[in-house]
Amino acid sequence: MRIFAIAFIFKFVLAVTADSAPRCRCTPDRSCWPSDEQWQALNNSVSGRLTSIQPVAWVCHDPTFNNATCQNLTAINTNSLWRRAQPGAVQMINWESWLPVNQSCYFETPRSVPCGQGKISKYSVVAESVEDIQSAVRFATAHNLRLVIKNSGHDYLGRSTAPESLQIATFKLNDIEFSDDFVPQGAADGKSVGSTITIGAGAVLFEIYAALLTKGKIAVLGSSYTVGAAGGYVQGGGHSPIGSWKGMGSDNAIEFDVVTAEGDLITVNEYQNTDLFWAFRGGGGGTFGVVTRATLRTFDEAPMVVAQINISALASENTNYWPAVATFSSYVPRLEDENCSGYYFMLPNLTFPGLGQISAVAAVILCAERSNTTEVEDLLKPMLDPIRKMAGITVSLQSTAYPKTVPAVTGLLSGGADTTGNIVILGSRLISRELLLSEDGPTRLTNALSQLPAGDTEPFIGHFVAGGQVARNGDQVRSALNPAWRRTAVHLVWTRSWAPGASREDVQAIENQLTHQEVPIFSGLEPGMGAYLNEADANEADFQESFWGPNYARLRTIKQEWDPTGLFITRKGVGSEDWDDAGLCRLTEKRIRP
Numbered sequence: 022m023r024i025f026a027i028a029f030i031f032k033f034v035l036a037v038t039a040d041s042a043p044r045c046r047c048t049p050d051r052s053c054w055p056s057d058e059q060w061q062a063l064n065n066s067v068s069g070r071l072t073s074i075q076p077v078a079w080v081c082h083d084p085t086f087n088n089a090t091c092q093n094l095t096a097i098n099t100n101s102l103w104r105r106a107q108p109g110a111v112q113m114i115n116w117e118s119w120l121p122v123n124q125s126c127y128f129e130t131p132r133s134v135p136c137g138q139g140k141i142s143k144y145s146v147v148a149e150s151v152e153d154i155q156s157a158v159r160f161a162t163a164h165n166l167r168l169v170i171k172n173s174g175h176d177y178l179g180r181s182t183a184p185e186s187l188q189i190a191t192f193k194l195n196d197i198e199f200s201d202d203f204v205p206q207g208a209a210d211g212k213s214v215g216s217t218i219t220i221g222a223g224a225v226l227f228e229i230y231a232a233l234l235t236k237g238k239i240a241v242l243g244s245s246y247t248v249g250a251a252g253g254y255v256q257g258g259g260h261s262p263i264g265s266w267k268g269m270g271s272d273n274a275i276e277f278d279v280v281t282a283e284g285d286l287i288t289v290n291e292y293q294n295t296d297l298f299w300a301f302r303g304g305g306g307g308t309f310g311v312v313t314r315a316t317l318r319t320f321d322e323a324p325m326v327v328a329q330i331n332i333s334a335l336a337s338e339n340t341n342y343w344p345a346v347a348t349f350s351s352y353v354p355r356l357e358d359e360n361c362s363g364y365y366f367m368l369p370n371l372t373f374p375g376l377g378q379i380s381a382v383a384a385v386i387l388c389a390e391r392s393n394t395t396e397v398e399d400l401l402k403p404m405l406d407p408i409r410k411m412a413g414i415t416v417s418l419q420s421t422a423y424p425k426t427v428p429a430v431t432g433l434l435s436g437g438a439d440t441t442g443n444i445v446i447l448g449s450r451l452i453s454r455e456l457l458l459s460e461d462g463p464t465r466l467t468n469a470l471s472q473l474p475a476g477d478t479e480p481f482i483g484h485f486v487a488g489g490q491v492a493r494n495g496d497q498v499r500s501a502l503n504p505a506w507r508r509t510a511v512h513l514v515w516t517r518s519w520a521p522g523a524s525r526e527d528v529q530a531i532e533n534q535l536t537h538q539e540v541p542i543f544s545g546l547e548p549g550m551g552a553y554l555n556e557a558d559a560n561e562a563d564f565q566e567s568f569w570g571p572n573y574a575r576l577r578t579i580k581q582e583w584d585p586t587g588l589f590i591t592r593k594g595v596g597s598e599d600w601d602d603a604g605l606c607r608l609t610e611k612r613i614r615p
Contacts, residue, residue: 357488
């Protein structure tokens, strides 16, 4: 009885202690915040790679105004490659501000407007080794700090920033290696999976494509210069202009090297830590650990034909515009069956110099394993001929044959870098093959699109990057990817924005319209299809179901097993429903921060 009583009391004490433990991250205004000496100790452990951060526009505002530096930085502010390498910047600048406490720092606002830290981290470890990442993870754990992983900062949901946090920047870890016969660690049979590319956490697409070109290989990647492939791209699923041909990026991930919440370096593949392997392929970046390297399957080069299509009508004669869009959309599943992927940009209210107001569709279609432009143009005739017959509609088509896929895909990339440094939020929905092949489905889709406000610079974008091998992989690949992707024909996106310095009320009005009025138009069109977690509404309602469908319950279990304290919390990521929007306080305890 005495032993039982002691055990009961001990268990009770543990429970009380656990319940009373801090459930908010430590912040600079609290005594738990690391001392200067402790920050210096971290700096020593990472060989001097710890840096204190200010927002990049800091020098354009009083009292830290510096005219020459401000002019120089303003000139390169929209260059994505520059933003990639700045710990104090991300690609979409709305995620640098912290509106609830009125903190922002924009190049565009007057010099006299105070510059706040916003959601930019207080410190960054600019990692050059796995050991640097391990030191940062252990330091964050020891001091109960909010931790953020910034790859290139190319993120639409605000996962690369968090206020009053410690950042791990991975952009310098951009090594690239190839193998002709890659054997995953732990493979009992020693069986090779074939040719692969292994990329460091910070390697971005323009670097990877350049390396692939020298080897005569292709990999499933995206179409923006500064997307970090090993980060949120492949961990979130990763759609691609060769998706219909070769599947999703996550379908082709073979192995990950990962630093866990304990600070351990582990290998994750189908032989080791298999639960994490399932989660890393589609479960979301920055959620289960820090990926230091990822190995992806590669394929031999093949020829490709790229077709560019323009469909237009004068605004005064655009009664056939939406029927033309419906006809185009109805043919997308057939294109995907032919290993063709692509994008179509719908601009129903475009101001065009010399013509006034027009309604337009600009499309690019990439057809793999084809070298004959006539063959591709014949493939497009059943789609384009009915559109050409519509009154008031003009159609143009130009096709180009490429001997290799990589130059065809990189031809989509503009200039020497993406233009970023702007304010962007997205609406997003996955549109099924079944809907587009149904008798009234394309019309229902365009009726929904026509209800959205449409401006010159905010197109509706249809990514037809699924079907084909993406669909077939549903029976072959076991991963956390939302099963809705296996039914998807089009990933639909539209954008919303506001001016830098807009009031909190104005911003909230735009966000609320997107979340509560616009997105429901499409979620009601096809209940259960969901959205792509890398390119979706940052305030997506019921994000667990939208992003992962039936996979969420297992993802949450894996998250609790590998990261029970929630060190790796990202906005709208697995387990984030337990925390406030900033990831600073658990919702089970009264918040100490907005």
